[in-house]
Amino acid sequence: MNHKVEDHLALISQLYPGVYTQIVPQQGESKRRRRRKKNKAEADIIGAKKRKLSEEQVNLLEMNFGNEHKLESERKDKLALELGLDPRQVAVWFQNRRARWKNKKLEEEYTKLKTAHESMVVEKCKLESEVLKLKGQLSEAEKEIQRLSSDRVDGVSTNSPSSSLSMARDPPFLGEFAMEGYEDAFYIPPENSYIPGMEWINLYV
DNA sequence: GTAAAGTCGCGATTACATCA
């Protein structure tokens, strides 16, 4: 805080006890208190009008912030002298600037994550439709197998085990998340490994 | 060694200027 303003506040708090209660903390009052509202008359009395920094001042501050976000006191004093500001104002500016920078970074990060999430959703849709397509192909192939095997055994045997095998091995249809929690139950073997009962597949590859 | 005082940075909030 500007020392002049502080002096004014101290004086006013002496003259008008109860107005600036935050200056003399109450005994045992550790919790955050509601801050007093400064009215225009008070601001006029103490000359505490808020003023915008000039473009040149902001430019120089921005340049310094670009070099280094933190502000050691030596640099702060030097900068304050250069800008014709109170060192406290320079510190406050850096404080607020760091907060703005942090907010901006957070927003950028959020946008990046959102974009990544959206493209993942698209990818998921693609994969799901691919799965549906492959399931259709599989079902067609099984129908064809059944047709061929019934052609081959036609008139020889009516209780061929092959007619029920594929049904017995088929996992129940569980919808979109069929594999969740069933990784062990429906183990998918690596390529070229021998699968009992799956010899037929070699006929088609 | 330690309690009190001082300093600094941060998050949250307020006050004020500016603009649509």
Next chain:
DNA sequence: ATGATGTAATCGCGACTTTA
């Protein structure tokens, strides 16, 4: 005139350092 927005300033707090 008024609500939205941006930003300077304030407050309260914790962490750390300095001083007596």
